[in-house]
Amino acid sequence: MPASAAQPGDEAVKDPDALLRSFERLGYIADRSLATAVYLSTRLHKPLLIEGHAGLGKTEVAKTLAAVLGTQLIRLQCYEGLDVSSSVYEWNYQKQLLAIRIQEGTQQTVEEKERHIFSREFLLERPLLKSILAQDASPVLLIDEIDRADEAFEAFLLELLSDFQISVPEMGTIHARHIPYVILTSNRTRELSDALKRRCLYHWIDYPSFEREMNIVRARMPGIEEELGSQVVRYVQAVRRLDLAKPPGVAETLDCAQAVVSLGSQRLNAEVIEATVGCLAKSMEDGAKLKEAGIDLLLPQIS
C-alpha cells in the first residue's frame, strides 16, 4: 500500500471540530455529525456515502473537502448505462489508427508497434483512472448520484474501492500512488447493494434546523438583512411541512432569498411570495399545492 505523505491540509482536519471550522471558513455550514463522518473518512481512508434529499449540499461536501485539503477534486457523475469506457479509461482509437498508418513504412517490429500504440500517450483517462494516477497528493474523488448507475457498475466500483488499483489489459495493473478520499452521494432512487454500503461510512443528511439554515443563509448571502433572512427561512421550513412531491432543499432557500433580495423588497409579503413560487415549487402540481395551501396561511407562521 502506498504511503501518503503529510499533506498541507492536515492541520485543518486534525479533529472533527477543526474540520467544522475549516468548512465554515469556506462557507459550508456543517453540523457536528457530518463533520465527524468526514473526519473519520479522511482519517481512516474509508469512502463516505452521503444520502439525502436533493439540494442539501451533498455534492458541496466533496468540493469543500477538496478546498480544505488543498487538493484536486475529481468528479464522476453517474447515469444509467455508465460503463468502463466513460468512467475508467478509453483508448484514443483515431489516434491509434493514425499511428499505425504512420508506422507502416518504419523498420519497427510488431511488438514495438504494439507497445507504442498501447502506451500512455493513447490512453484517455476518465475520472476513476485519473484519481488513481494523481501524482502529488490524494485527490478527492466525488462519485455523484451513484444510485443512477446500474448494479454492474456498482460491483465494479466495489472492487476499485477495496484495492485502489485498475488493470488495463494492454498495460498491466496501475496502483494508486495516493489513495483518494472518496465521497459517494445518492438520492436514494434505488437501494444500493449491501456490499457497497458496508464498505462505506454512512451519513444521512437531513433538512437543517432553523438555526443552522439561518447560518447557511448568513454565510452564503452576507448582505442579507437579518430579519428578512429569518423570514425566508421560516417560510421555506413551513413549505417543507406541506408535503410537496419535491420539498425545497437548502439550495432552494438560497434561491428564494436571492430572488427576494433581487426584487428589492425589505420584507416577505404575499406579493413577493406569489412572485417567487417558482423558486420553491419545481412542478406544476407543487406550485398549485403551494398556492392552494394559502399564502395567507403561511404568512402568520413567518412573522
Next chain:
Amino acid sequence: MRQEQSEHLAASIVEFSRFLRSNGVSADTSQSMTALEAAKTIDIDNTQTFSFALQSTLCSSKEEWELFPELFDRFWRESQSRPRSASGEHMGSSRSNTQERDDGSAVFLDQPGEQALAQDGNGKAVYGASAQQRLKKVDFSEVPCNDLALLEELSLRLLRRMSVRRSRRLTMNTLAERVDLRRSIRRSITQGGEPIDLAYKGRKLRKNKLVIFLDISGSMNFYSMFLVRFAYALQARFERVHTFLFSTSVVEISDLLRTRNLPDALRRLSQRAAGWSSGTKIGESLLEFNQLYGRKLLSRDTVFIILSDGWDTGEPEVLAAQMRATRRRVQRVLWLNPLLGLKGYQPITRGMAAALPHVDVFAPAHNLESLLALERYL
C-alpha cells in the same frame, strides 16, 4: 493500564454491534472493525463525537440512521454498567427458539396449532409419493398442521425453479445498436489495422421491475405466510423486486427478504410490521405507498402485484382512486386473490368491486399450483 482500557472499549463496541444487530441494524463484522478503528482516532470522552462516529460507521441506510440515536442511548446510558447482559439476553432468547419454522409461522398464524386442529376434519395429513402432487393443490388455509413443514419446503423449491426458468428465457435478448469501437479496433489488429470485422454493442433488455403489495390483515392470516415465501422466491432471483406489507399502513420488507436465512427474516419481519393482523384499509395503504414510494418505484416497466382478499374496511372511493393512479404509472396491475380459489366466490365485496376495473389480471392465489401458474403474467 491503557491497554486494558482499550480492550474494554473494544469489547463494548463489539457488544454494541451485537445489540444493534438484534435490533435490526445490519452492523456486520467489518463495520464493527471500522468502528473500532474510528474510536481510536477520536476523543471518546466526548459522548456526542463518539455517538456520531459509531453512527456513521455502523449504519448503512436512512432507516438505520434514524433508529440509531435511540439504540445508542439505550445501550450506553441505561445499561452502562451491564452492556454484556443486554446482548446476553438476546442470545438466550434466540437460542430458546430453536424451532425456527414454528417461530416463523407464528408470525402469521396466531395459534397455528389450534387453528389447524379445528381444520383437521377437512385436511387429511398427506404422506407418500403422491404427497407433492396433492400438496400443490391443497388450499393454504386447509393444510393440516403436520404438513406445514413439507409444504413450505416444497413451495420454496418449486417457486425457486420457476424464477430460474424465467431468467434463462431473458438472457438471449440483446440488440445490436452501435458499433463497439473498442472491440472493433482490437479485432482489426489481426488485419493490420483495417477494421473489417465490426463488433457491435447494444443494451441488454432490462427485466421488468416487480412491486409486491401484500395484505397481512386478519382475514389473510392463512395465506400471508405462503405469500411472503412467494415474494421471497421472486425476490431471490429477480434483480429488482420490492415487497411491501400492508394492513392499515405500509411497511417495506425488501431488505429483510434479501437474505438467505428465511426463518430469521420472518422473525425480523414481525418486529418491523406494525398493526400486524388487524383491520384492512387497502385504499389508505395504497395512498400511503403512492406518496412514500410511488415516485421512486413505479414506472412503465413495473409489474404491480397486489396480494389481498379484498376485504376492505376503508372507503371504496379512495381505493378506486388510488388503483387508478397506480395503474396509470405501471405496466400492469395483477390482483391475486386467495378467495378466488373457493367455488362460487364472486368479487362483490365493496373494495374488490371498486378495484376490479383497474386490474389487468385477476387471478387466484390459494394454493401452490395457482402461484406457479402466475409465471406467464410476470
